[in-house]
Amino acid sequence: MNAAPNKLVVTAHGDREVRIIRTFDAPRRLVFDAFTKPALVKRWLTGPDGWSLPVCEIDLRPGGKFRYVWKNTEGTEMGMGGTYREIDAPDRIVHEELFDEDWTGGQTEVTTHFVEDGGRTTVTTAVVYSSTETRDAVLKSPMESGIAIGYDRLEGILAAEPVK
């Protein structure tokens, strides 16, 4: 495993994919439950400070729908929903999702893998966006691997730039 314990890793793969990798100090069955049982999901997938996840509906079967609605203290809502394509508990979930605001420029396909090793579970979420532009909008950064030396230089410059 490349990731240091419990460090969040975000990487680009191919043209349209982003992978989010994180290890948790818990067995896979618990982590899978935390990702798929609404009462549990509501407790952590709440987003930025001041937001909550009052609506979390999950019909965990192939063809089943899910629906999440986040809400902040001012009453602003943000919704997202989709359909499960494959469920292989507690190993793998494939689903399609789309934000109500569609800031991702169309539906994204998400594959979530749960791999247990010695009582710890590594979750890899692969998000395939509808276009390279969208993917890059989510990920593009001087920290991205594969952009090689040029970007390391840019990073140096960015680091030297005073914070606004």
Add this chain to the structure above:
Amino acid sequence: MNSSDRLDATFAALADPTRRAILARLALGEASVLELAEPFAMSQPAVSKHLKVLERAGLVSRSRDAQRRPCRIEIHPLTEATDWLEEYRKLWEANFARLDTLLEELKADAASHGNPADSNTKED
């Protein structure tokens, strides 16, 4: 351009390897179109086309007066782009930190009850 349009333009401009290489070169200092074209085995018009995209995104500026019109990298849009990405990271880091706490709880429940997750599903 509003902030979102600006980010779109920045990210779209950065989505091309040649344009990233041009920026990397400009990060070392000003350069003319001719100097930029050299290492890429590209025609000047081809490089100019990429430069126009970078200029529109505000990532590159060109001096109007000097005859060679040197290109210069502009840092601000990049800073904005990395700030945006940083927010994305922070969002997931915050989510997962909460999940860590929840999992500790579930593990403790499992130790005392046997099947923790099922007992939590009826919460609402």
